Structure formats: C-alpha cells, structure tokens
Amino acid sequence: MKEADLHLYDQLLELSLFQGMSRSDLAQIAGHSKIRFDKHLNGDTIAKAGEPCHDMVFLTNGRAQVVTTAYDNSYMVEEYVSAPYIIEPEHLFGLSQVFASTYTAMEACNIMALSKEEILKLADTHLIFRLNLLNNYTTIIHKKENATWRTAPESMEQRIGQWILAHCKRPAGEKHIKIKMETLAKELNDSRLDVSKALNNMKAEGKIMLTRGMIHVPHAERI
Amino acid sequence: MKEADLHLYDQLLELSLFQGMSRSDLAQIAGHSKIRFDKHLNGDTIAKAGEPCHDMVFLTNGRAQVVTTAYDNSYMVEEYVSAPYIIEPEHLFGLSQVFASTYTAMEACNIMALSKEEILKLADTHLIFRLNLLNNYTTIIHKKENATWRTAPESMEQRIGQWILAHCKRPAGEKHIKIKMETLAKELNDSRLDVSKALNNMKAEGKIMLTRGMIHVPHAERI
Structure with missing residues (x-):
C-alpha cells in the first residue's frame, strides 16, 4: 500500500459516507471500482450549478469556493469547503440530478469521482456503505424537518x-x-x-x- | 398466486418505492422476506409520534388520520392518507429514527411491515428497489431545497x-x-x-x- 493511498483512505474515513469501513474495504473499493482522478488549478471550475451530476465527486485535496444563487437571481450565497468533502452527494439521485451550486478551486485541488453506477455497486457490495448512504440522505431530511417544526x-x-x-x-x-x-x-x-x-x-x-x-x-x- | 396477493402487488406497484418492479419480483420478495401483517380497527393507533421507527410500515388497506404537532406544542396539523401509502419511510434511517406524526385508523386498516434489516436486504438483492429508495429520499431533499431557494x-x-x-x-x-x-x-x-x-x-x-x-x-x- 502506497503512502499516498494511506493518506487518501484516512481522508475518506473522515467522511460520514465511509464511516465504519476498514482500510481493507477501501483498498478493495480502490481496486475494484472505476475511479476518475482529476486535478484542478486555482480558479478552475470543479462543478457548475445547473450541470448534470453524473458522478459522486470527492474533493480529496484543496479548498473550494461554493456559490449558490436564488432561482430568480435576487441573491447569492458564497461559502468555502475544504478536503475531505463530498460535492452534493444528494444530487446523484432523485428529482433534480444537477448541481445546485458552483464549486471553484481556490488553490490546487484534487478530486476523485465515482459514477452513479459505481456508487450503486458499492451500495450493493458493502452493507455499511449502503447504510451510510441511506443515513446520510435521511439525516439531511431530518435537519430540514427540524427547521420546519421548531419554535419560530x-x-x-x-x-x-x-x-x-x-x-x-x-x-x-x-x-x-x-x-x-x-x-x-x-x-x-x-x-x-x-x-x-x-x-x-x-x-x-x-x-x-x-x-x-x-x-x-x-x-x-x-x- | 392468490387473488388477494395479486391485489396487494397491484397496490405496491402504485408506490414509487416499487415502481418498475415486476409481479415476479414482488412474489420473490413476498416469498423471501419476513413480513408482518397487522389489522387495525377504527380508532386504533397505527404509529405514534416519538416512538421508534424500526419497520417500514405499508398501509395496504384503509384510511388513516395523521396528526403532527410543533415541537413546542403551539400548533397541530391534521391530515389524511389512504392505502396504498408508506408511513414515514424516511425515518427508518438517519438522525431521527422515530415517527414524526401519529397515525390513527379511521376505518378497518391493514398494514404490512418490513424491518429495517429486511429493507436493507431488499436494497441489496434488487437494484431497482435500491435505486427507488435513494431516489425517494433525495427527491424529498430536492423539494425542500426548492422551497428554500424559490422567490418569496x-x-x-x-x-x-x-x-x-x-x-x-x-x-x-x-x-x-x-x-x-x-x-x-x-x-x-x-x-x-x-x-x-x-x-x-x-x-x-x-x-x-x-x-x-x-x-x-x-x-x-x-x-
């Protein structure tokens, strides 16, 4: 196992989607999945709002600016995310399979991308990944529900x-x-x-x- | 195949979670999953707000009242659901694995319940069920996102x-x-x-x- 791989695995294990998996699980994933690796320079667009979200994109190195715009363009929110981070895993499925925000590299960034098919395969072969994925999505729903029903x-x-x-x-x-x-x-x-x-x-x-x-x-x- | 089974399968196929599955898929599920069947009389509680949600509960026959209360009890919303309907599938996983609302039978109701383990198994053995489950959850997220970003x-x-x-x-x-x-x-x-x-x-x-x-x-x- 290379040192760079070990570093990558440690990073992935920090993400809730890989929680509870072992290094050998990750090595198996790395060995059996089609993974696309990309580098982005400072200022490059990593993902663009409105474009199709075919892959689960992991920011494995670097920092990115995130810009989200209201549907009528009346306001805009800018924030920042740092590796390790998953870019909108919730837009890989469902009603709106496009990125909601634009992600721009603020320094040299590395990404790792797995297609929807690969993610479905991982959810098939690894119970813990399947469970993490379902927990991840439903937790987003619960947080939004909390916002609806809590005291004004x-x-x-x-x-x-x-x-x-x-x-x-x-x-x-x-x-x-x-x-x-x-x-x-x-x-x-x-x-x-x-x-x-x-x-x-x-x-x-x-x-x-x-x-x-x-x-x-x-x-x-x-x- | 019994007539009652056929009717049940037709009902399940109306639910987005089973969309695209064949009757033989459903027959296989019926034959290989541990399914609990229950009857509720008019006035019976089918599920209670705050109680653990261990099962995916399908209302296969009848009509139920749904009551949801604000966290500080300052208001209450009452509505109605009819079979076929799935009772809070989004609370089987994630942050808040309890029912958010109370469901009361308004007439004789039949339910069918599959445990979380059985649902995870179904998601393992049937790609289409896995995909439907993920699409179902992310669609809820997207609808809530739409509400956040649309024009006031x-x-x-x-x-x-x-x-x-x-x-x-x-x-x-x-x-x-x-x-x-x-x-x-x-x-x-x-x-x-x-x-x-x-x-x-x-x-x-x-x-x-x-x-x-x-x-x-x-x-x-x-x-």
Missing part, C-alpha cells in the same frame, strides 16, 4: 441568522451573502427599516460586517 | 398557503390546522391583524374555513 425565532436578528444558515451548505465558517436590503426584507416578510436595524445590531455585536449590498459572516457558527 | 411569496395569502403546505405530508386533500392567530403571526413574522385579514380573504375566496383556533382547508391543492 423571537427576534429579527435570530430570524436573519436562521435565514442565512438555511441557505448555507455548512452551518459554520465564512459566508458572504450578496443581497439587497429590500430582497432580505421580502424574504423575511418585514420592512426594509426593521431589517436594516437588525443587521446593524448584528454588526455592533461583531456577528457580521456590512458593505454595499453584501453581508459578510466571519463565523456562521456564532450567528 | 408576494402576498400574505400566498405566505399562509406556503406555510400550510410546508407543514403537510401531502400537498393535496383535506387539512385541519389548530393554531392561534398569534402563533401563526409569529411563524410568519407579521401582525395578528394582517394574518387575520389574509385569512378572511382566503375564507372569502372559499379556500379555507375558520372556526375558533382552527383553519380548515378542504382542498390543499387549491390553496
């Missing part, structure tokens, strides 16, 4: 925080939201003035920074 | 309609929502007066009926 926030600041988190892939890290005050007010069913006041309170508390048409969140986990 | 509603009436649908299992049929005007106003970030006006407009349009603390929706598909 008391303050406008909390509403804004909740709205931002609902539009992020990860509930942590740096985020930049390009949105007009009017659009956010419409999203939250409130007045431009109330939204502006709440944003300025959040700014005073050090939770966000504001520039023209942009909300910057240094640490989404503290919002 | 223009009117308060539309906001109320969207809120009601977000809290229903099925986007059609009869619903009864037990909620105080103040609670709905808080959920929607609006004033009690605006919510009351919008509800009365919806009532005038024949979309809902109102009684003390209750919103009745005769046809959710028209809301």
Whole structure:
C-alpha cells in the first residue's frame, strides 16, 4: 500500500459516507471500482450549478469556493469547503440530478469521482456503505424537518441568522451573502427599516460586517 | 398466486418505492422476506409520534388520520392518507429514527411491515428497489431545497398557503390546522391583524374555513 493511498483512505474515513469501513474495504473499493482522478488549478471550475451530476465527486485535496444563487437571481450565497468533502452527494439521485451550486478551486485541488453506477455497486457490495448512504440522505431530511417544526425565532436578528444558515451548505465558517436590503426584507416578510436595524445590531455585536449590498459572516457558527 | 396477493402487488406497484418492479419480483420478495401483517380497527393507533421507527410500515388497506404537532406544542396539523401509502419511510434511517406524526385508523386498516434489516436486504438483492429508495429520499431533499431557494411569496395569502403546505405530508386533500392567530403571526413574522385579514380573504375566496383556533382547508391543492 502506497503512502499516498494511506493518506487518501484516512481522508475518506473522515467522511460520514465511509464511516465504519476498514482500510481493507477501501483498498478493495480502490481496486475494484472505476475511479476518475482529476486535478484542478486555482480558479478552475470543479462543478457548475445547473450541470448534470453524473458522478459522486470527492474533493480529496484543496479548498473550494461554493456559490449558490436564488432561482430568480435576487441573491447569492458564497461559502468555502475544504478536503475531505463530498460535492452534493444528494444530487446523484432523485428529482433534480444537477448541481445546485458552483464549486471553484481556490488553490490546487484534487478530486476523485465515482459514477452513479459505481456508487450503486458499492451500495450493493458493502452493507455499511449502503447504510451510510441511506443515513446520510435521511439525516439531511431530518435537519430540514427540524427547521420546519421548531419554535419560530423571537427576534429579527435570530430570524436573519436562521435565514442565512438555511441557505448555507455548512452551518459554520465564512459566508458572504450578496443581497439587497429590500430582497432580505421580502424574504423575511418585514420592512426594509426593521431589517436594516437588525443587521446593524448584528454588526455592533461583531456577528457580521456590512458593505454595499453584501453581508459578510466571519463565523456562521456564532450567528 | 392468490387473488388477494395479486391485489396487494397491484397496490405496491402504485408506490414509487416499487415502481418498475415486476409481479415476479414482488412474489420473490413476498416469498423471501419476513413480513408482518397487522389489522387495525377504527380508532386504533397505527404509529405514534416519538416512538421508534424500526419497520417500514405499508398501509395496504384503509384510511388513516395523521396528526403532527410543533415541537413546542403551539400548533397541530391534521391530515389524511389512504392505502396504498408508506408511513414515514424516511425515518427508518438517519438522525431521527422515530415517527414524526401519529397515525390513527379511521376505518378497518391493514398494514404490512418490513424491518429495517429486511429493507436493507431488499436494497441489496434488487437494484431497482435500491435505486427507488435513494431516489425517494433525495427527491424529498430536492423539494425542500426548492422551497428554500424559490422567490418569496408576494402576498400574505400566498405566505399562509406556503406555510400550510410546508407543514403537510401531502400537498393535496383535506387539512385541519389548530393554531392561534398569534402563533401563526409569529411563524410568519407579521401582525395578528394582517394574518387575520389574509385569512378572511382566503375564507372569502372559499379556500379555507375558520372556526375558533382552527383553519380548515378542504382542498390543499387549491390553496
């Protein structure tokens, strides 16, 4: 077993999809699956919103910017992901088999891609992978259900925080939201003035920074 | 093959989870899986919110009432499902392996239950079942994503309609929502007066009926 392989296996084992698998399972997968390896340079597009998602794409090295845009283009959310990370595994199946966001390399990135057919084969041959895949998808559903049925926030600041988190892939890290005050007010069913006041309170508390048409969140986990 | 079996197979084939399977696939499943069959009388509880979801429960005959309650008990949604229907397949895996709602038989009901282990076996032996299961779960995710990224509603009436649908299992049929005007106003970030006006407009349009603390929706598909 090469050192590079060992490093890759360690990374994969950090992902919930491979949790509980052994190195020998992974070696077997590596030996029996058709895996595509790609390198992307800084600025390269790794995956583009709206394009078909035929493969499960693993970011095995590097850091990428993620940009998601509202359907009517009225706002845009920018965030960052680091290896090891799986790019939208939930879009390999179901109603919408296209990427929801655009992923751009922010440094030299390595990816590993397995086709849908290979993923279905893995789910066939490895019970633990099958279980991880099903747990992964249903957990996304449960988190979204929790958001629907929990108590509505008391303050406008909390509403804004909740709205931002609902539009992020990860509930942590740096985020930049390009949105007009009017659009956010419409999203939250409130007045431009109330939204502006709440944003300025959040700014005073050090939770966000504001520039023209942009909300910057240094640490989404503290919002 | 018995007539009752044929009827059961026809029903199962109507469910997205069994789509594309043949009668011989289903006969094989029936012959090789441990299936529990149960009868419930009018008024019996079929599944209870908060109780562990160990089995995939198929309602194969009859009609059931579904009640879901907000986490803080501030509101409650009542709706109805008819056979063939699968009771919360998405809670067999993942973060929250308990039923989210309570299902009560409204007439004599038959159910068929397969344990999680049996479902994992089916997903192993039948590619099409594996694919249907994954498509089923990811489709739920995509519908919830669509709700997050689509354009915010223009009117308060539309906001109320969207809120009601977000809290229903099925986007059609009869619903009864037990909620105080103040609670709905808080959920929607609006004033009690605006919510009351919008509800009365919806009532005038024949979309809902109102009684003390209750919103009745005769046809959710028209809301």
